Amino acid sequence: MSTLQENTVPATSRATPPAARRRLHPTAIVYLALVALLVVGSVLVGLRGEVLLDQTGILNILTRATALGLVAIGQTMVILTGSLDLSVAYLVGLTSLIAAETMAGQDGMVLPGVLLALAVAAGVGLVNGLVITVLKAHAFIATLGVALILRGYLEDNYTGPAGDVPRAFQHLGYDRIGPIPVAALLMLAVAALCWWYLKRTRPGYHMYAVGGDIEVARLSGVRTRRTIVTAHVLCSVAAGLAGIYLASRLGSGAPYVGTEAGYDLESIAAVVLGGTLLAGGRGGIAGTIGGVLILATLDTIFDALEVNPFFKDVVRGVVLVTAVALYARRMAANRAHGRLS
Amino acid sequence: MTTGTTTSVRLTGISKSFLGVPVLRGVDLQLRGGEVHAVMGENGAGKSTLLKVLAGVHRPDSGRIEVDGGEVSFAGPSDAQRAGIAIIHQEFTLLPHRSVAENVYLGREPVRRMQVDQRRMEADTRELLDWLGEDGIDPTVPVSSLSVAQRQVVEIVKALSTDARVLGMDEPTAALADHEVELLYDLVRRLRERGIAILYVSHRMREVFDLSDRITVLKDGQLVTCAPTSELTSEDLVRHMVGRDLGEYYPDRAAPDDLGPVRLALRGAGNARVRDLNLEVRAGEIVGLAGLQGSGRSAVARAVFGVEPFTRGAMEVDGAAHRVTRPRTAVRLGIALVTEDRKGDGLALRQSVRDNALLVRRAALRGARSRAKSDVSALLDKVTVVARGEHQEVRFLSGGNQQKVVLAKWLAVEPMVLLVDEPTRGIDVGAKRAVHELLRDLAKRGVAVLMISSELPELIGMSDRILVMHDGALAGELPAGASEGAVMALATGHGIGDVA
Numbered sequence: 130m131s132t133l134q135e136n137t138v139p140a141t142s143r144a145t146p147p148a149a150r151r152r153l154h155p156t157a158i159v160y161l162a163l164v165a166l167l168v169v170g171s172v173l174v175g176l177r178g179e180v181l182l183d184q185t186g187i188l189n190i191l192t193r194a195t196a197l198g199l200v201a202i203g204q205t206m207v208i209l210t211g212s213l214d215l216s217v218a219y220l221v222g223l224t225s226l227i228a229a230e231t232m233a234g235q236d237g238m239v240l241p242g243v244l245l246a247l248a249v250a251a252g253v254g255l256v257n258g259l260v261i262t263v264l265k266a267h268a269f270i271a272t273l274g275v276a277l278i279l280r281g282y283l284e285d286n287y288t289g290p291a292g293d294v295p296r297a298f299q300h301l302g303y304d305r306i307g308p309i310p311v312a313a314l315l316m317l318a319v320a321a322l323c324w325w326y327l328k329r330t331r332p333g334y335h336m337y338a339v340g341g342d343i344e345v346a347r348l349s350g351v352r353t354r355r356t357i358v359t360a361h362v363l364c365s366v367a368a369g370l371a372g373i374y375l376a377s378r379l380g381s382g383a384p385y386v387g388t389e390a391g392y393d394l395e396s397i398a399a400v401v402l403g404g405t406l407l408a409g410g411r412g413g414i415a416g417t418i419g420g421v422l423i424l425a426t427l428d429t430i431f432d433a434l435e436v437n438p439f440f441k442d443v444v445r446g447v448v449l450v451t452a453v454a455l456y457a458r459r460m461a462a463n464r465a466h467g468r469l470s
Numbered sequence: 471m472t473t474g475t476t477t478s479v480r481l482t483g484i485s486k487s488f489l490g491v492p493v494l495r496g497v498d499l500q501l502r503g504g505e506v507h508a509v510m511g512e513n514g515a516g517k518s519t520l521l522k523v524l525a526g527v528h529r530p531d532s533g534r535i536e537v538d539g540g541e542v543s544f545a546g547p548s549d550a551q552r553a554g555i556a557i558i559h560q561e562f563t564l565l566p567h568r569s570v571a572e573n574v575y576l577g578r579e580p581v582r583r584m585q586v587d588q589r590r591m592e593a594d595t596r597e598l599l600d601w602l603g604e605d606g607i608d609p610t611v612p613v614s615s616l617s618v619a620q621r622q623v624v625e626i627v628k629a630l631s632t633d634a635r636v637l638g639m640d641e642p643t644a645a646l647a648d649h650e651v652e653l654l655y656d657l658v659r660r661l662r663e664r665g666i667a668i669l670y671v672s673h674r675m676r677e678v679f680d681l682s683d684r685i686t687v688l689k690d691g692q693l694v695t696c697a698p699t700s701e702l703t704s705e706d707l708v709r710h711m712v713g714r715d716l717g718e719y720y721p722d723r724a725a726p727d728d729l730g731p732v733r734l735a736l737r738g739a740g741n742a743r744v745r746d747l748n749l750e751v752r753a754g755e756i757v758g759l760a761g762l763q764g765s766g767r768s769a770v771a772r773a774v775f776g777v778e779p780f781t782r783g784a785m786e787v788d789g790a791a792h793r794v795t796r797p798r799t800a801v802r803l804g805i806a807l808v809t810e811d812r813k814g815d816g817l818a819l820r821q822s823v824r825d826n827a828l829l830v831r832r833a834a835l836r837g838a839r840s841r842a843k844s845d846v847s848a849l850l851d852k853v854t855v856v857a858r859g860e861h862q863e864v865r866f867l868s869g870g871n872q873q874k875v876v877l878a879k880w881l882a883v884e885p886m887v888l889l890v891d892e893p894t895r896g897i898d899v900g901a902k903r904a905v906h907e908l909l910r911d912l913a914k915r916g917v918a919v920l921m922i923s924s925e926l927p928e929l930i931g932m933s934d935r936i937l938v939m940h941d942g943a944l945a946g947e948l949p950a951g952a953s954e955g956a957v958m959a960l961a962t963g964h965g966i967g968d969v970a
Contacts, residue, residue: 329586330581334586337568341566344563348563349563
C-alpha cells in the first residue's frame with residue numbers, strides 16, 4: 130500500500146522568488162575557499178609552533194604557483210574554447226631545453242633563446258590546433274598524440290639536464306621584492322593580459338562562444354577554426370613561458386621538469402578547481418589563478434606539516450572531486466530554477 | 471533601424487533537387503513588408519527547403535529571387551543577410567552563459583580601441599528591444615536567466631540587428647508554453663506593423679489562421695494553393711496538404727462494451743506539484759488529460775511513472791496497490807511514458823532505430839524476454855516507421871518518425887498502461903493520423919491510455935472522456951466530444967463540473 134506520510138508543502142509554494150536565488154559569483158567562491166584554506170592551514174601549522182604565512186611560506190606558495198599558473202592560464206584558454214591540451218607537460222620540458230641550450234651560458238644569447246623557445250611552443254600549439262580543426266581529431270587524442278611525439282623526441286635525445294643558463298638570466302627565477310618573487314608578478318601580468326584578452330576583445334568573446342556551442346558560433350559568423358587554433362597557440366606559448374621560467378630557476382634545461390610536476394593534469398585540475406566548465410564556454414582566468422593558489426597552498430601546508438606524500442595526493446583528489454561536485458550541484462540548481470521560471 | 475519602407479521579396483519558379491530527387495518544383499512565393507505569409511505542408515513537402523533557399527543556405531537549381539524588384543543570387547547565408555533576410559531557426563542559436571547583448575552581436579561585436587565596445591553593444595540591443603516593445607529584457611543578463619519566450623525575442627532581435635526586413639520563422643511556437651504563444655503572436659503582429667515581411671512556417675492550423683494574412687500550401691515540392699487566409703477554411707487546408715479529404719479526423723471512440731477493468735487508479739494521490747488526484751483509467755479507454763501549461767498535467771504522468779513520485783495517497787495498477795518511486799518499477803508494472811520532449815527524454819539520438827526500439831526491453835526486462843529481438847522489424851512496421859534501415863541513427867529521422875520510434879520502444883515491452891504527453895507535437899498531419907490510429911488500436915487491445923495534449927481538437931477528438939486540471943488539481947471531468955469552450959472553462963478555473 131502506498132499511503133505515504135503527509136506532506137504539508139502546498140502545491141503552489143514551490144517556486145522561490147528569483148531575487149532570493151541570487152548566488153555568489155563562482156570566482157568569489159574560489160577565493161573564499163582559498164582564504165578558508167589559508168586560515169585552516171595557519172591554524173594547523175600554528176599548532177606545531179610554526180607560522181604558515183611568514184616570508185618563506187609566502188615565497189613558497191608563490192614560487193609553486195608561478196610555473197603551474199603559467200601553464201594553467203594557457204589551459205584555461207583551450208578549455209574555455211571547448212578543447213583540452215595534454216601536451217603541455219612535455220612542452221614545458223622541451224622549451225626549457227631549447228632556451229637553456231640556445232643560451233649556452235652566454236648573456237648575449239638570452240633573447241634568442243627565449244624567442245626560439247616561444248616560437249617552437251607556438252609551432253606545437255599550431256600543430257595541436259590544426260590537428261583538431263582540420264583533421265577533426267578529438268582534442269584529447271590529438272594532444273595526447275602530440276605529447277607522445279614530444280616524449281619520444283625527449284627520450285631519444287636527452288638523458289638528463291642539458292644546456293646552461295647565464296647567471297644574469299637566473300635573476301628571473303630568484304629575484305624578489307620582499308617575499309614576492311618577480312617571476313610571480315610576471316605570471317600575474319600574463320594572467321591580467323589574458324583576462325583582458327578573454328573578457329574584452331573579439332577573439333576572446335569568440336572563445337567563449339565556440340566553447341559554449343560551436344554550432345551556434347559558426348551560424349553566427351564566428352570563424353571557429355581560427356578561434357580554436359588561436360587558443361591552442363596561446364596555450365602552448367604560455368607553457369613555453371613556464372619552460373623558460375623553470376630553465377632560469379634550474380640553471381639548465383630539464384626534459385622531464387614538466388611531467389614530473391604533472392603539469393598536464395595539474396593544470397587541468399587548477400582550471401576546473403577555478404570554476405571553469407570542462408566542457409567550455411564558462412569560467413575564466415581569475416578563477417584559474419585562485420585554483421592554482423589553492424593547489425600551491427595545499428602543497429605548502431603539507432610540506433610544513435611533513436605529511437606523507439600519498440596522503441597528500443588523497444587530499445588533493447578529494448578537494449578536486451568535492452569542488453567539481455559542488456559546481457555540478459550549482460549548475461543543476463540553476464537549471465532547475467531556469468525551467469521553473 | 472529604418473521603418474516605413476516596405477520590402478518585397480519574390481521567388482519565381484524555384485526548383486531544387488537533392489541527389490536527383492526533386493524537393494521543390496517551380497514554386498512561386500511573394501513576401502511583402504507588413505504581411506505574414508504562412509507556409510504549410512506535410513513533412514517533406516519542401517517547406518524547410520524553401521526557407522533555406524530564401525536564407526541563402528541552398529542555391530536553387532532554377533528560378534529567380536527578386537528583392538525590391540532587383541534580381542539577386544545568394545552564394546551563402548551572409549549574402550541573404552546583406553539583402554535583409556534572416557531566419558529564426560527551430561532550435562535556438564543562443565549561448566546560455568553569455569549576456570543578451572553578447573548573443574545579439576555574436577560574431578559582429580563592435581570594436582573600439584581594440585576592445586569590444588560593450589556599452590554600445592548593450593545600448594544598441596536595448597534600442598532594438600525598445601523598438602519591439604520588449605523593454606522588459608535587460609541586455610546585460612545572461613540568456614540562461616530568460617524564459618523560453620524571452621529567448622525567442624532575443625533570437626528575433628539578433629536577426630533584426632542585421633537590419634533584416636524579411637524574417638523567416640520555422641515552427642516558432644514548437645518550444646513555447648501556451649501562455650508564451652500569445653506573447654509570440656503579439657510580437658509577430660508588432661513586427662508586421664513595423665513593416666517586416668514574415669514567412670511563417672507552421673504545422674499548427676490555429677496559429678496560421680490567427681496570424682497569417684496569406685497562406686501557401688506545398689505538397690511534394692509543388693505549390694498547391696496560395697490564397698488570402700480569409701478565403702480558406704481548415705478543411706480546405708487539410709485537403710490541400712494531404713491531397714485528400716480526411717473526413718473525420720479521428721478514429722472511432724471506444725464502445726461501452728470495449729471497456730475492461732480499471733488498469734490505473736489514483737486515490738487521493740499528490741506530491742509537491744499536484745494534489746488530491748482521484749482518477750481511473752480502464753482497459754480499452756483513452757482518457758484525455760487537459761489543462762494549461764503548468765497546471766500539473768505532465769506532473770501527473772511523471773508521478774505515475776515514478777520520475778517525481780507521489781508522496782501522498784495511493785496508486786493502484788490492475789487493482790493492486792503499488793508504490794512507484796522509480797521509472798524502472800513503473801516499467802516492470804507495465805506502465806509506459808511517452809514524454810513531451812522527444813529529443814531530450816525520449817530518444818538516444820545518436821543510436822540506431824533498432825537500439826532505440828530495444829532500449830526499454832533491454833533495460834527493464836530480465837533474461838530471455840530482454841533478448842527476444844527477432845520481432846523488431848515487425849514492431850517498426852506496426853508503427854509504420856520510415857527509415858533507411860534499422861541501423862540508421864534516429865537523429866536523421868523526421869519528427870514524426872522519431873515519435874514512432876519512441877512508441878515502438880514502449881510497444882516492445884507490451885505496456886498495459888500508456889501515458890502519452892503531447893504525442894503529436896511538431897509532427898506532420900500524416901504522421902499525426904498514424905499516431906492517433908496506433909493509440910486507438912492499442913486501446914482496443916486492452917491498453918489503458920492516458921493522453922495529455924495542448925491541442926484541444928486532438929484531445930477532444932481522441933478521448934473517451936476528458937479530465938481537466940487546474941492549478942495542480944483536477945477541476946472536473948467531461949464526456950467524449952465536449953466543446954473546447956467547456957474544457958477551457960475548467961482549465962482556466964471558471965468552470966463548474968462534477969469533480970471526479
